[in-house]
Amino acid sequence: MAQVLRRTSGVGKPLVRRFATEVDPNLKKSEVFLPKVAGRDPHNEIGKWNSISFFLGIPVCILTRIYEQMDESHGKRNPFVPYSHLRIRKKAFPWEGGAERSLFHCPITNPGSQGYMDLSPDEEISWGKYMHGEH
Amino acid sequence: MMMKLFMPSSLSLFMSLKMKSLSYSNYTSRRMSHDILPRSPYHVLDPSPWPILMAVGLWGLAMTFICWANGVSCNMLLLGAGIAAMVVYGWTRDLVNEGTFQGFHTKKVQSGLTLGFILFLVSELMLFFSFFWGFFHSALSPSLEMGCCWPPVGIDCLDWSKAPLHNTALLVASSCTVTSSHKYLKAGNFNSAVAMLILTVFLSALFVKNQYGEYAWSSFTIADGVYGSCFFMLTGLHGMHVMGGTSGLLYCLVRMLARHFSSTHHLAYTFAIWYWHFVDIVWLALFFIIYIWGS
Numbered sequence: 355m356a357q358v359l360r361r362t363s364g365v366g367k368p369l370v371r372r373f374a375t376e377v378d379p380n381l382k383k384s385e386v387f388l389p390k391v392a393g394r395d396p397h398n399e400i401g402k403w404n405s406i407s408f409f410l411g412i413p414v415c416i417l418t419r420i421y422e423q424m425d426e427s428h429g430k431r432n433p434f435v436p437y438s439h440l441r442i443r444k445k446a447f448p449w450e451g452g453a454e455r456s457l458f459h460c461p462i463t464n465p466g467s468q469g470y471m472d473l474s475p476d477e478e479i480s481w482g483k484y485m486h487g488e489h
Numbered sequence: 490m491m492m493k494l495f496m497p498s499s500l501s502l503f504m505s506l507k508m509k510s511l512s513y514s515n516y517t518s519r520r521m522s523h524d525i526l527p528r529s530p531y532h533v534l535d536p537s538p539w540p541i542l543m544a545v546g547l548w549g550l551a552m553t554f555i556c557w558a559n560g561v562s563c564n565m566l567l568l569g570a571g572i573a574a575m576v577v578y579g580w581t582r583d584l585v586n587e588g589t590f591q592g593f594h595t596k597k598v599q600s601g602l603t604l605g606f607i608l609f610l611v612s613e614l615m616l617f618f619s620f621f622w623g624f625f626h627s628a629l630s631p632s633l634e635m636g637c638c639w640p641p642v643g644i645d646c647l648d649w650s651k652a653p654l655h656n657t658a659l660l661v662a663s664s665c666t667v668t669s670s671h672k673y674l675k676a677g678n679f680n681s682a683v684a685m686l687i688l689t690v691f692l693s694a695l696f697v698k699n700q701y702g703e704y705a706w707s708s709f710t711i712a713d714g715v716y717g718s719c720f721f722m723l724t725g726l727h728g729m730h731v732m733g734g735t736s737g738l739l740y741c742l743v744r745m746l747a748r749h750f751s752s753t754h755h756l757a758y759t760f761a762i763w764y765w766h767f768v769d770i771v772w773l774a775l776f777f778i779i780y781i782w783g784s
Contacts, residue, residue, distance in 0.1 A: 403669035411662030418655035437643040439634045439714045456710035463708040
């Protein structure tokens, strides 16, 4: 009786709070109504996007990664030239050593305003192996 | 009580609700939305503390950041961040309850939420537009101090065909995988939708890791003239948007695993996907303008 009342448009509607979407859990998957947006059926679109993702997207990611790894110039020091428009020091950053060190400071590739600085004890632990050519 | 035995369950529920509201009328003139039946498809919200608390939390965070940047003691940090975090949890919980479990998100409400999110995306677009304006202001007429050329003298630009191209491939691939996940969800295949969403989050995590690597090894910093300022402001802001978008996708992953989404109603996921496509498009603009044209 309750099922009949729930499905009847005139009597059933005000009795039970209805959600914006309601799918009968006993309905078979093929019978579920899928709205076609702009004439496109979701079932057909899946194959297209899977092909693009796995046969184009992922291989391009792998190939570009391999090409990136072939770069030999990673972490090389450029000669220091005291240009006035670079290494601008108007106000120190609010952390220790902020007068010369930015947030992502690299002691190997980032010189200070007067030239490349010696590594601090903490930096020696993280960056020392790159400086001494052990990496 | 005897009447209940002979009534259908839905009719008895209606009777009990009606009687409940009648009994309240003697004691209170204020109706909460869960006591009465909706008279319109719009969602009239219950009184909520979250907007004012979020304002307080964000004010605390802003003041703390200003104090920290100027070397003033900032003990309010945990309080402001704590309030904001609490509000994010509480407000999201209420939103999920209202939309998924209480059914307030009718088609009318959904269209209103969609319009609001579109306006939010437009505001984000204007944010990036302003920084691109600053970049073009300096790049199209480089000053005498930097050598009347762009990139300025002394700046060793990143090679666009190495890490930036790989990052572009990662983001575009992640957009394809999230679209695939969306199609699976619309077809009712929840397991595949979850799998493609996990792949999407994995690709975005790789992007963030690569960008951090680029930042850590960069030969120039944010303090290296206008080039450094523009580069790190734009890429840094984009990186924060990527992290925000990834958080949104993770949130949708949790809700998808909890079966909050149906094949036709998954507004939060739709918004997360739109935000991800926006982040991808901004990266493409960054890649072609900053990395290729600007070098």
